[in-house]
Amino acid sequence: MVCQAKDFQQEHKKEMRAVQDSMDVLSGKWKIAIISSICYYNKRRFSDILNDVVGISNKMLSKELKELEINQLVTRTVLDTQPVTVQYELTEHGLTLKTIINNLTEWGIEHRKRIMGK
Amino acid sequence: MVCQAKDFQQEHKKEMRAVQDSMDVLSGKWKIAIISSICYYNKRRFSDILNDVVGISNKMLSKELKELEINQLVTRTVLDTQPVTVQYELTEHGLTLKTIINNLTEWGIEHRKRIMGK
DNA sequence: CAGTATCCAAAGGGATACTG
DNA sequence: CAGTATCCCTTTGGATACTG
Numbered sequence A, B: 001m002v003c004q005a006k007d008f009q010q011e012h013k014k015e016m017r018a019v020q021d022s023m024d025v026l027s028g029k030w031k032i033a034i035i036s037s038i039c040y041y042n043k044r045r046f047s048d049i050l051n052d053v054v055g056i057s058n059k060m061l062s063k064e065l066k067e068l069e070i071n072q073l074v075t076r077t078v079l080d081t082q083p084v085t086v087q088y089e090l091t092e093h094g095l096t097l098k099t100i101i102n103n104l105t106e107w108g109i110e111h112r113k114r115i116m117g118k
Numbered sequence C: 001c002a003g004t005a006t007c008c009a010a011a012g013g014g015a016t017a018c019t020g
Numbered sequence D: 001c002a003g004t005a006t007c008c009c010t011t012t013g014g015a016t017a018c019t020g
Helices: A002-026 A031-041 A046-052 A058-070 A098-116 B002-026 B031-041 B046-052 B058-070 B098-116
Strands: A043-045 A074-079 A085-090 B043-045 B074-079 B085-090
Touching: A002 A031, A002 B031, A002 B098, A031 A043, A031 A046, A031 A058, A031 A085, A031 A098, A031 B002, A043 A046, A046 A058, A046 A085, A058 A074, A098 B002, A098 B098, B002 B031, B031 B043, B031 B046, B031 B058, B031 B085, B031 B098, B043 B046, B046 B058, B046 B085, B058 B074
Parallel strands: none
Antiparallel strands: A043 A085, A074 A085, B043 B085, B074 B085
8 A cells, every 4th residue: 555655656756757858848938839830731931930820039939940950849941942941840759749739729729718708 | 722721721820829828828837747746636735746846946836826726727725724735626627638738748758768869 | 031140128937034 | 834025147038130
């Protein structure tokens, strides 16, 4: 019984670490929205993301995309056009966030109903 | 065809708004972790959450819990003990985040494997 | 187009001490 | 125990202008 309680707590610590690991990568006002934008179209250009994500500045977008690249969630490809365009894509790893994005979308809709009320 | 494309984009705008609504409530370094802590035990006291969420200060925890209360995700109950203890619980609405928490936990484990690497 | 550079105000958030 | 109050340094991020 004592032992079971210990396992229970150990398990909880592991879960807390995991959830905090996720949030280290995904937290912040913009990351999930950026991923969501790219995900929907598979490939997305800088200026398109800038338009999709309401309120973000180019400075922020640039910074956030770099971090997502470092964390291997997106790839950046410079296209040989005139002028230059840059395409962002989710990596295989980034695509594993699709379920979470979908859940957050659903939840956002319900939450708005609830808070905005009735 | 043009019409279909328009619907596609309209749908995307709705989804972007929804996902950004979610993140308005959940973003920040701590919220998800706090909810996760309470969720695991159903009820959880202030000092316990303080222990669960690695790195958070009492000031931050206090602030974040207030916001979660405002957004109707948690309830706060003062227990008649000596000294006073306070219990936090997820609301019905807060409990709808359980799926997302679980997904984020799973994802955090996989992400750590991937980044810390092989 | 896709950023970078600079300036600068405002917010974030830790440490510490204190209260009912 | 569960916070609040204060001090104060750090980070954030908008606005604007500039570059390849």
